[in-house]
Amino acid sequence: MHNDSFMLQAFVFLLSAVIAVPLAKRVGLGSVMGYLCAGAVIGPFGLGLMGDDVESLMSFAEFGVVLMLFLIGLELDPAVLWRMRISVLGLGGLQVLVTSLLFFAAGLALGFSWQVSLATGSILSLSSTAIVLQTLEEKSLLKTESGQSSFSVLLFQDIAVIPLLAILPLLAMELPELANKTEHIPGWETALKVILVVAAIVLVGRWVSRYLFRIIAETRLRETFTATALMLVVGIALLMNEVGLSPALGTFVAGVVLANSEYRHELESEIEPFKGLLLALFFISVGASIDFDFLLQHPWLISGLLAALIGGKMLVLVILGRLFGLSGKSNSVFTFSLAQGGEFAFVLFTFAENNRVLGTDITAPLTVVVALSMVATPLLMSINERWVQPRLSGNRVQKDNNTADTIDNHEARAIVVGFGRFGQIVGRLLRINGFNITILDHDAVQIDSVRRFGHKVFFGDASRPDLLVSAGIEDAELLVISIDDHNRSMDLVRLVKRHFPHVRILARARGRHQAVELLRAGVDHVERESFHSALRLGREALRSLGFRAYQARRSAELFRHYDELMLQEMVEAPDDEKTRLNLARQNSRDLQDLMQTDMQAEVENQEHNWDRG
Amino acid sequence: MTAASSRALVIYAHPRHQTSRACRQLLAAISDLDEVTIRDLYEEYPDFHINIGHEQSLLRNHQLVIFLFPLYWYSAPSLLKEWQDRVLNFALDEVPGRAGPEQDPLQGRMLWIATSVGASFSSFSAEGGNRYPLEQYLLPYEQTARVCRMAWQTPFMVCQARRKPESVLQRQAQSFRSILLGKLQALDNA
Ligand SMILES: Cc1cc2nc3c(=O)[nH]c(=O)nc-3n(C[C@H](O)[C@H](O)[C@H](O)COP(=O)(O)O)c2cc1C
Numbered sequence: 001m002h003n004d005s006f007m008l009q010a011f012v013f014l015l016s017a018v019i020a021v022p023l024a025k026r027v028g029l030g031s032v033m034g035y036l037c038a039g040a041v042i043g044p045f046g047l048g049l050m051g052d053d054v055e056s057l058m059s060f061a062e063f064g065v066v067l068m069l070f071l072i073g074l075e076l077d078p079a080v081l082w083r084m085r086i087s088v089l090g091l092g093g094l095q096v097l098v099t100s101l102l103f104f105a106a107g108l109a110l111g112f113s114w115q116v117s118l119a120t121g122s123i124l125s126l127s128s129t130a131i132v133l134q135t136l137e138e139k140s141l142l143k144t145e146s147g148q149s150s151f152s153v154l155l156f157q158d159i160a161v162i163p164l165l166a167i168l169p170l171l172a173m174e175l176p177e178l179a180n181k182t183e184h185i186p187g188w189e190t191a192l193k194v195i196l197v198v199a200a201i202v203l204v205g206r207w208v209s210r211y212l213f214r215i216i217a218e219t220r221l222r223e224t225f226t227a228t229a230l231m232l233v234v235g236i237a238l239l240m241n242e243v244g245l246s247p248a249l250g251t252f253v254a255g256v257v258l259a260n261s262e263y264r265h266e267l268e269s270e271i272e273p274f275k276g277l278l279l280a281l282f283f284i285s286v287g288a289s290i291d292f293d294f295l296l297q298h299p300w301l302i303s304g305l306l307a308a309l310i311g312g313k314m315l316v317l318v319i320l321g322r323l324f325g326l327s328g329k330s331n332s333v334f335t336f337s338l339a340q341g342g343e344f345a346f347v348l349f350t351f352a353e354n355n356r357v358l359g360t361d362i363t364a365p366l367t368v369v370v371a372l373s374m375v376a377t378p379l380l381m382s383i384n385e386r387w388v389q390p391r392l393s394g395n396r397v398q399k400d401n402n403t404a405d406t407i408d409n410h411e412a413r414a415i416v417v418g419f420g421r422f423g424q425i426v427g428r429l430l431r432i433n434g435f436n437i438t439i440l441d442h443d444a445v446q447i448d449s450v451r452r453f454g455h456k457v458f459f460g461d462a463s464r465p466d467l468l469v470s471a472g473i474e475d476a477e478l479l480v481i482s483i484d485d486h487n488r489s490m491d492l493v494r495l496v497k498r499h500f501p502h503v504r505i506l507a508r509a510r511g512r513h514q515a516v517e518l519l520r521a522g523v524d525h526v527e528r529e530s531f532h533s534a535l536r537l538g539r540e541a542l543r544s545l546g547f548r549a550y551q552a553r554r555s556a557e558l559f560r561h562y563d564e565l566m567l568q569e570m571v572e573a574p575d576d577e578k579t580r581l582n583l584a585r586q587n588s589r590d591l592q593d594l595m596q597t598d599m600q601a602e603v604e605n606q607e608h609n610w611d612r613g
Numbered sequence: 614m615t616a617a618s619s620r621a622l623v624i625y626a627h628p629r630h631q632t633s634r635a636c637r638q639l640l641a642a643i644s645d646l647d648e649v650t651i652r653d654l655y656e657e658y659p660d661f662h663i664n665i666g667h668e669q670s671l672l673r674n675h676q677l678v679i680f681l682f683p684l685y686w687y688s689a690p691s692l693l694k695e696w697q698d699r700v701l702n703f704a705l706d707e708v709p710g711r712a713g714p715e716q717d718p719l720q721g722r723m724l725w726i727a728t729s730v731g732a733s734f735s736s737f738s739a740e741g742g743n744r745y746p747l748e749q750y751l752l753p754y755e756q757t758a759r760v761c762r763m764a765w766q767t768p769f770m771v772c773q774a775r776r777k778p779e780s781v782l783q784r785q786a787q788s789f790r791s792i793l794l795g796k797l798q799a800l801d802n803a
Pocket of ligand 1: 634687729732
């Protein structure tokens with residue numbers, strides 16, 4: 001019975017998403033808006049299809065945010081993070097500080113106590129990591145200057161939650177009591193805990209996980225790998241909760257630690273679908289939590305507060321963006337994207353209520369306002385895109401996606417799949433010539449041996465689109481397929497041809513027959529794995545039998561030329577067994593004749609015509 | 614320099630040595646000499662990938678450089694051109710004006726061209742089909758020698774190379790050998 005109701009709920013969620021998301025996308029608002037609206041419609045204040053425990057659903061769904069930060073961490077290796085330190089601490093720190101002060105002052109001006117003003121001010125200074133990052137990513141703005149700045153601010157906010165959780169309870173107390181109490185709050189103990197936990201994560205991520213993943217990978221069971229990846233993230237989240245730190249922050253650190261690991265791509269594609277589903281659930285529950293009754297009862301209060309929240313945030317953001325040298329366009333994306341309350345506000349409001357810092361008279365309207373500000377974000381981004389951006393510069397083609405300000409501007413242009421004896425030669429040649437390559441191999445043992453030579457190799461089954469995407473196929477120019485399993489090569493070719501037709505494919509083929517199949521499937525260039533070495537050896541054989549080196553070379557080259565012509569003929573011939581056999585038989589006869597004629601011409605070559613003069 | 618060490622470097626470029634008559638004779642007539650090193654370019658570098666350092670050090674160690682080739686389209690076969698393009702530039706690398714073996718690696722060496730041609734001697738004249746003497750066609754080599762500060766030697770030619778009977782070619786090859794010996798002698802006396 002219970003099971004049935006779970007299935008029914010799941011069905012309602014999925015159905016609402018399936019209807020709302022395409023609709024929202026059609027009108028240009030992005031998936032986040034779709035989920036939020038779907039949530040509002042099916043929520044307790046709409047059709048009431050969700051059951052009544054929206055809050056516990058939301059806290060479950062918040063795990064999607066945790067997964068998202070893990071994935072973001074995976075994309076940033078420590079070096080990149082270090083480069084961002086100024087914008088995280090400077091821009092992020094100032095955003096939280098100045099926004100808090102602004103709302104604090106507003107609270108005082110409205111006649112609230114300083115405690116209440118400070119609590120609400122600091123809670124409202126936070127923005128929504130989930131909504132902002134999802135929206136930026138959907139608009140492929142995440143790797144631009146503006147996206148990076150937004151990300152820095154969000155990162156700082158995630159860190160700021162830790163001291164906030166510590167400070168809020170203090171605000172409930174009278175001043176003398178406070179002075180008393182602070183002595184018992186051992187700041188160094190918390191600090192020590194943080195350091196220990198982070199150190200543990202780094203330690204495990206760096207050294208232990210590698211062996212764990214290798215052992216798991218060798219079992220060749222995908223589910224086990226998925227389970228391990230999820231276990232890792234859940235475990236860290238639990239640990240962080242246990243010591244009172246933000247789980248999102250902990251998994252982010254774990255992600256950064258694993259960013260350099262060869263399992264990065266595989267992890268990314270394993271976690272990605274879970275993140276997607278949970279985030280969707282999260283957005284739906286945010287939509288569902290909007291208290292429409294309250295909104296209808298106090299329309300003016302709510303809209304006033306909403307305008308103040310968004311306006312105040314935008315004001316601070318635009319000034320800080322200017323101060324930190326963002327260009328006009330980047331600054332407007334930055335400003336419009338971060339102007340909402342965050343999911344942490346829900347948590348912190350409840351927390352503050354429980355600690356008797358804020359009363360429901362304050363948290364009830366503000367919760368609605370924060371939820372509405374989240375809904376407003378996709379709208380604001382669209383307004384920015386349609387009306388603000390075009391005005392900021394006449395040059396529309398040159399969006400702010402200058403290659404110079406992307407995170408990974410050294411992203412590999414070529415992907416080599418299969419790094420055995422064949423792929424290694426290709427890869428080494430490319431690297432020697434200064435090209436970064438991404439290497440995919442499904443053999444964990446292989447990877448381990450190759451990594452010792454200083455290559456960056458990633459583990460995974462390349463015939464899965466998600467893995468190819470995380471390996472960067474969307475931006476890659478070239479795919480080199482050097483695996484020895486013909487059927488897997490063919491699968492890969494079909495897949496890439498279907499989903500990423502812009503990529504040039506070079507492939508290794510076992511023999512003539514396989515080469516023809518690959519070429520028919522649309523590979524741009526094929527090399528038969530033993531053809532050239534056999535020809536080379538043939539050349540040496542000719543020399544051993546008395547040919548001149550150059551003569552042997554010419555002969556081998558001629559052979560190659562005709563052989564490749566015939567291969568091309570077979571590619572173009574109709575694909576049936578009989579034609580193919582005939583063609584092959586005829587070809588080997590032709591080759592002999594053609595070569596004989598050419599060699600003859602080579603000898604005679606009208607040399608005598610030169611002595612007529 | 615010790616007597617045993619090689620003094621003449623033959624840069625031989627013939628893409629079809631196997632059917633050669635003239636150049637083959639010229640080469641055979643000198644290949645027994647201790648003082649001669651032969652570089653058979655088409656045999657060494659059938660893929661045209663020249664070992665530059667090795668060729669340059671050979672040049673440094675020889676006093677007389679001989680280009681031996683059949684004339685193809687009024688020039689040398691392409692691998693010799695490739696060899697020139699890859700190897701010779703080091704002669705210009707150094708600062709001109711400063712003397713000494715390090716500064717001018719080829720200075721004072723001799724460049725001698727030996728070539729076989731299909732056409733007759735008389736065709737290389739104002740009245741003949743080739744209109745100019747053969748030396749004119751070899752002007753780029755002469756100037757190359759000058760730029761590299763090498764002493765240009767009067768070229769050795771075998772005309773009507775495909776037509777002449779074997780015995781005539783043999784005689785010419787012998788005179789090629791004795792001119793070479795004369796040059797080596799002169800080097801020893803210097
Ligand atoms: C591709 C080619 C180009 C030639 N160009 C010329 C030329 O420009 N002038 C000429 O007199 N002979 C020319 N010949 C004739 C060669 O010089 C002649 O066959 C060669 O010197 C014979 O020497 P061998 O017996 O060592 O091969 C040419 C021959 C070939 C194959």
